[in-house]
Amino acid sequence: MADEHTQAPRPSHSGPPREGRFGGGAGGGGPRRGKRQYFRKKKVCRFCVDKVDFIDYKKADMLQSFVQDRGKIMPRRMTGTCSKHQRWLGVAIKRARNIALLPFATEL
Amino acid sequence: MEERLYDLIFICLPTTPEEEIAKIIATLEQVIADRGGKVEKIDKWGTRKLAYRVAKQREGYYVYMSVRGAQPDLIKELERRLKVSDAVIKYMTVRLDEEIKRQQKLVGRRERRARQRPRKTAAGPASPGPAPTPGPATEPAAAAS
Numbered sequence: 678m679a680d681e682h683t684q685a686p687r688p689s690h691s692g693p694p695r696e697g698r699f700g701g702g703a704g705g706g707g708p709r710r711g712k713r714q715y716f717r718k719k720k721v722c723r724f725c726v727d728k729v730d731f732i733d734y735k736k737a738d739m740l741q742s743f744v745q746d747r748g749k750i751m752p753r754r755m756t757g758t759c760s761k762h763q764r765w766l767g768v769a770i771k772r773a774r775n776i777a778l779l780p781f782a783t784e785l
Numbered sequence: 786m787e788e789r790l791y792d793l794i795f796i797c798l799p800t801t802p803e804e805e806i807a808k809i810i811a812t813l814e815q816v817i818a819d820r821g822g823k824v825e826k827i828d829k830w831g832t833r834k835l836a837y838r839v840a841k842q843r844e845g846y847y848v849y850m851s852v853r854g855a856q857p858d859l860i861k862e863l864e865r866r867l868k869v870s871d872a873v874i875k876y877m878t879v880r881l882d883e884e885i886k887r888q889q890k891l892v893g894r895r896e897r898r899a900r901q902r903p904r905k906t907a908a909g910p911a912s913p914g915p916a917p918t919p920g921p922a923t924e925p926a927a928a929a930s
Contacts, residue, residue, distance in 0.1 A: 730892055777796065
């Protein structure tokens with residue numbers, strides 16, 4: 678495998694961008710024209726950047742950054758992962774869950 | 786049958802004494818050796834927090850093994866042993882050789898592409914291709930032609 682993944686900050690999925698997407702219901706694709714525009718940086722797949730060919734399910738802390746607080750796998754639109762790597766990532770996360778490295782759902 | 790590569794992870798109760806764990810590992814090794822398998826690697830991760838409760842425990846002693854074997858009932862026997870032993874609370878076997886094959890294919894493809902149009906990296910004159918991935922990527926060309 679490639680070198681250790683740096684623990685990148687979890688891509689924020691706070692309110693504003695989502696509101697921008699769903700709010701108003703006027704969107705038919707294309708940038709929303711309005712007073713406020715959100716300039717989002719183009720997200721790049723972290724695995725493609727590192728040229729990862731195999732996502733190891735044993736690196737729990739790396740996988741942790743692709744999981745939400747409650748244990749859900751983060752969607753691609755939040756992390757920017759490409760579809761190939763997202764697929765492998767899903768497999769890896771599910772394996773990690775099986776052996777109690779990652780939670781299925783965090784208990785409270 | 787060609788050889789297969791498996792990852793075998795099991796979790797013991799955190800209260801298990803060290804000798805007990807060594808004994809479990811020894812029996813597993815014995816089983817593997819009997820069936821013509823090979824242990825590539827054994828890694829005791831030690832006591833870690835579990836992501837969820839298993840057998841009413843919040844912590845567990847992880848042991849990781851990488852096993853190579855060709856006999857079909859090898860894994861069956863290993864899993865049976867693990868199931869029987871009281872100290873083991875959870876185990877998982879994953880077959881990995883096909884994924885590694887796929888990985889090698891990808892690495893090979895990338896290397897070939899890099900060779901075809903060498904980037905303008907001044908560093909490598911007639912370089913053997915940038916091979917950033919270590920791992921078992923040695924002879925990939927045969928797989929993806």
